[in-house]
Amino acid sequence: MDPCGEDQLSQPSVHSSRTTLARRDHFPAAGGVAQRTQHEPRLPARPLSSNAGANDPRDHLSPHIEIAIFGNCRKDGKPMKSVHVLGLLGSLRERSRTELALTRCLAAAQREGAETSVFDLRKSPLPLCDGRDDPSLYPEAVHALRRQVEQADALVFASPEYIGSYSAAIKNVLDFLGPDHLRGKIAGVIGVAADHSASNTVYHLSTILLRCGCWVVPIHAQIPASEIIFEQPDSPSAQKMLTILDALGRDIVVTVRRHHSGKPTV
Numbered sequence: 172m173d174p175c176g177e178d179q180l181s182q183p184s185v186h187s188s189r190t191t192l193a194r195r196d197h198f199p200a201a202g203g204v205a206q207r208t209q210h211e212p213r214l215p216a217r218p219l220s221s222n223a224g225a226n227d228p229r230d231h232l233s234p235h236i237e238i239a240i241f242g243n244c245r246k247d248g249k250p251m252k253s254v255h256v257l258g259l260l261g262s263l264r265e266r267s268r269t270e271l272a273l274t275r276c277l278a279a280a281q282r283e284g285a286e287t288s289v290f291d292l293r294k295s296p297l298p299l300c301d302g303r304d305d306p307s308l309y310p311e312a313v314h315a316l317r318r319q320v321e322q323a324d325a326l327v328f329a330s331p332e333y334i335g336s337y338s339a340a341i342k343n344v345l346d347f348l349g350p351d352h353l354r355g356k357i358a359g360v361i362g363v364a365a366d367h368s369a370s371n372t373v374y375h376l377s378t379i380l381l382r383c384g385c386w387v388v389p390i391h392a393q394i395p396a397s398e399i400i401f402e403q404p405d406s407p408s409a410q411k412m413l414t415i416l417d418a419l420g421r422d423i424v425v426t427v428r429r430h431h432s433g434k435p436t437v
């Protein structure tokens with residue numbers, strides 16, 4: 172069973188509609204600019220009673236069902252921490268299809284209540300990582316990258332497939348981050364290829380992220396034949412891929428909430 176291949180198509184999703192949507196609905200603009208939504212508490216906090224905690228139904232619910240029923244409040248009455256998902260775009264190309272895939276995924280994360288932003292290497296070019304002795308001498312973009320990663324609850328790495336693996340641009344990002352900045356982060360992976368599979372990109376990226384101490388969510392979005400997917404978004408194969416990107420965005424947020432609530436991450 173290939174976790175990066177067609178098996179993903181069996182991932183559960185509530186977004187299975189084949190309804191024809193306008194193109195802008197499929198791909199809301201990200202443009203590398205931070206997009207933020209704030210998830211406010213929807214229900215008043217349940218007061219703490221003397222036996223709060225004992226037989227609390229919230230302890231047995233998955234985070235997204237808990238939120239659907241109880242709103243964005245923890246059982247101690249405080250609002251749940253907001254979730255911030257940072258996308259890392261590994262393509263430098265204008266009109267990038269990887270950007271379209273990342274945008275779609277982050278839009279799903281926003282619908283789940285997360286704030287999202289994108290680190291766009293076209294707008295914040297990084298030098299090549301050279302392992303210099305004094306990292307403070309790197310330009311501001313490097314420090315901005317590290318700051319944004321540190322502040323994010325979860326990361327989505329999106330890369331085009333280049334010669335059978337991820338792009339050099341995303342590798343350079345990984346070199347600047349490494350385990351020091353990635354350990355303990357929840358991460359999702361998107362690979363986008365022209366040919367029949369981006370499995371290598373997804374697999375290679377996941378391997379490195381795991382090695383750096385990330386929790387990589389199991390929905391790996393590998394987008395093959397990207398031209399067809401994004402030129403014909405109403406085709407059945409495009410719809411399947413878009414469904415996977417939605418599932419990834421949603422799952423990342425659910426995983427962060429599970430992590431925040433102290434439930435097992437996976």
Ligand SMILES: Cc1cc2nc3c(=O)[nH]c(=O)nc-3n(C[C@H](O)[C@H](O)[C@H](O)COP(=O)(O)O)c2cc1C
Nearest residue numbers: 262264267268269331332333334335364365366397
């Ligand atoms: C240097 C280079 C290498 C590529 N290698 C592959 C490859 O090995 N397999 C593949 O399916 N597509 C390959 N492609 C095509 C890209 O993966 C594909 O066009 C992808 O959609 C580009 O993403 P972008 O639009 O975000 O730049 C390559 C493209 C470039 C520029």
